[in-house]
Amino acid sequence: MAETPPGGDKVNWNSWHDFWVMGGYAFYVWGSYAATLLLIIAEIALLKMRRLSAVRSLRQNTNTQVS
Amino acid sequence: MGALLRAVIRRDLLLAWRRRSDVATVVLFFIIVVSLFPLGVGPEPDLLRKIAPGIIWVAALLACMLSLQHMFASDHADGALDQMLLAAAPLGMIVAARAFAHWLISGLPLVILSPILAIQFDLSPELSPVLTLSLLLGTPILTLIGAIGAALTLGLRGGGMLLALLVLPLYIPVLILGAGAVDAASAGLGADAHLLLLAAQLILTGTFAPWAVSAALRISAE
Amino acid sequence: MNQPILLAGGVNVFKYAAPQTFYPLAGKLMPWFFWTAALLCAAGLYIGFFVAPTDHQQGEAYRIIFIHVPAAWMSMFIYVVMAFWAGVGLIFNTRLSHMMVSALAPTGAMFTFVALWTGALWGKPTWGTWWVWDARLTSELILLFLYFGFMALQAGIDDARRADRAGAILALVGVVNIPIIYFSVKWWNTLHQGASVSLTSAPTMAATMLSGMLLMALAAWMYSIATALHRVRSIILEREQGAEWLKHLPEATK
Numbered sequence: 285m286a287e288t289p290p291g292g293d294k295v296n297w298n299s300w301h302d303f304w305v306m307g308g309y310a311f312y313v314w315g316s317y318a319a320t321l322l323l324i325i326a327e328i329a330l331l332k333m334r335r336l337s338a339v340r341s342l343r344q345n346t347n348t349q350v351s
Numbered sequence: 352m353g354a355l356l357r358a359v360i361r362r363d364l365l366l367a368w369r370r371r372s373d374v375a376t377v378v379l380f381f382i383i384v385v386s387l388f389p390l391g392v393g394p395e396p397d398l399l400r401k402i403a404p405g406i407i408w409v410a411a412l413l414a415c416m417l418s419l420q421h422m423f424a425s426d427h428a429d430g431a432l433d434q435m436l437l438a439a440a441p442l443g444m445i446v447a448a449r450a451f452a453h454w455l456i457s458g459l460p461l462v463i464l465s466p467i468l469a470i471q472f473d474l475s476p477e478l479s480p481v482l483t484l485s486l487l488l489g490t491p492i493l494t495l496i497g498a499i500g501a502a503l504t505l506g507l508r509g510g511g512m513l514l515a516l517l518v519l520p521l522y523i524p525v526l527i528l529g530a531g532a533v534d535a536a537s538a539g540l541g542a543d544a545h546l547l548l549l550a551a552q553l554i555l556t557g558t559f560a561p562w563a564v565s566a567a568l569r570i571s572a573e
Numbered sequence: 574m575n576q577p578i579l580l581a582g583g584v585n586v587f588k589y590a591a592p593q594t595f596y597p598l599a600g601k602l603m604p605w606f607f608w609t610a611a612l613l614c615a616a617g618l619y620i621g622f623f624v625a626p627t628d629h630q631q632g633e634a635y636r637i638i639f640i641h642v643p644a645a646w647m648s649m650f651i652y653v654v655m656a657f658w659a660g661v662g663l664i665f666n667t668r669l670s671h672m673m674v675s676a677l678a679p680t681g682a683m684f685t686f687v688a689l690w691t692g693a694l695w696g697k698p699t700w701g702t703w704w705v706w707d708a709r710l711t712s713e714l715i716l717l718f719l720y721f722g723f724m725a726l727q728a729g730i731d732d733a734r735r736a737d738r739a740g741a742i743l744a745l746v747g748v749v750n751i752p753i754i755y756f757s758v759k760w761w762n763t764l765h766q767g768a769s770v771s772l773t774s775a776p777t778m779a780a781t782m783l784s785g786m787l788l789m790a791l792a793a794w795m796y797s798i799a800t801a802l803h804r805v806r807s808i809i810l811e812r813e814q815g816a817e818w819l820k821h822l823p824e825a826t827k
Contacts, residue, residue, distance in 0.1 A: 296623055307633035312698050316637045316691040323683055331803050338810035339824045345814060346825040499746060503739045509729040516725055520718040521750050524757035563746055570738045
């Protein structure tokens with residue numbers, strides 16, 4: 285009862301374990317992808333923070349104008 | 352217009368003569384930085400001979416950059432810069448004249464000193480003229496490119512460090528060609544290609560940099 | 574504030590040059606670009622990991638290419654786009670063009686850093702050292718300095734108009750220098766044959782590898798547009814403070 289390899293029957297990987305180990309290069313491959321993912325998350329977070337503070341000062345300005 | 356440009360150059364040289372210590376500082380900086388490297392890497396002659404062109408070039412590059420801060424700063428402070436912007440002659444020509452004067456004061460001394468410093472590194476006598484020639488062609492380029500940075504950062508808080516950050520990446524091709532000329536000569540490949548490329552870059556920079564400096568000066572002085 | 578009109582095929586091209594009209598447009602478009610990027614990325618990674626075969630020479634380590642190359646491409650492309658909008662801003666004196674330049678820079682710097690980081694992680698298993706002074710990586714490093722210089726210059730100038738225009742000059746000077754820098758670095762690299770192999774000798778590209786890479790490149794492109802649109806909206810809010818139209822935005826009163 286052979287389990288379907290990850291990715292279907294395109295036999296790149298015989299098991300999930302092989303996938304994670306990445307032929308011994310796990311540190312380099314996953315290190316690259318993890319760093320990229322972290323940077324993208326950080327960028328999105330910074331973007332959201334910037335928008336938040338811009339909207340906040342917009343609200344302050346608008347409300348103080350109301351006499 | 353020729354008279355105006357000659358007057359600009361004469362004025363700059365006169366000001367520099369009155370502030371001789373500023374000029375001397377740049378030269379001394381150059382000498383000291385060059386001397387630091389043997390102290391850092393050890394006195395072994397073979398190694399020093401090999402790294403001499405790179406070191407002398409980097410030191411010249413840093414010394415040029417140091418001196419650039421003053422290029423427009425004092426004129427900006429006392430209003431002479433505004434006069435320049437309003438002058439009848441095209442700003443680009445005035446800028447070119449000022450850059451030339453600045454090079455005479457801070458670039459040419461380095462070129463003249465380089466053979467003496469090359470002796471410190473026991474650079475072979477055939478290579479020393481190549482080094483001097485590469486600096487002769489390269490230091491004006493450094494002055495012109497640096498003038499762009501000086502104009503952009505005029506009066507800013509970040510000052511010298513910001514100028515360095517802007518200008519050093521742009522200096523890299525000049526460094527590669529200049530130091531590479533000597534390396535190529537020592538490898539027997541001949542420095543012609545490098546020196547010709549340096550000359551080409553000098554012509555290009557001389558043509559376009561004054562325009563960029565003028566635009567930057569107008570932006571900074573508004 | 575006179576609005577010039579430039580008709581292209583009957584459409585007023587300059588209509589969206591005003592922050593007021595661009596702001597809502599950017600808001601509507603941004604999510605589309607983001608989710609398109611996410612989909613393309615998923616497709617690209619699927620092909621990259623589950624369809625593309627192992628490389629004979631480099632083993633599984635080559636799979637870094639699906640990030641490294643798209644990031645490197647985007648880092649250079651974004652700088653060129655920045656220079657384009659910088660030129661437009663200087664010629665037509667449009668604030669929004671300058672705002673777009675500022676909006677693009679951080680994403681460009683991010684991709685440049687990713688290219689360098691992944692380049693190092695690729696270099697270690699394949700060539701044995703963390704850093705290889707090959708022409709492409711060294712040029713990427715210099716490009717990172719150019720990005721940082723631009724952002725530092727803008728951060729150091731308080732007056733928005735001066736910051737815009739000084740940055741624009743710097744971006745244009747930079748873009749002119751990039752080919753010069755690249756060729757001189759390449760020259761330098763070939764003469765100093767210490768590191769005689771370069772990371773650019775990529776594995777022979779199977780069609781699946783190439784398509785994975787192209788999908789990831791498209792994903793990076795869509796992502797860059799999304800982040801630029803989002804960031805420029807914040808910049809508009811920051812810069813246009815006091816303008817009447819801002820007060821009527823839904824965000825202003827909640």
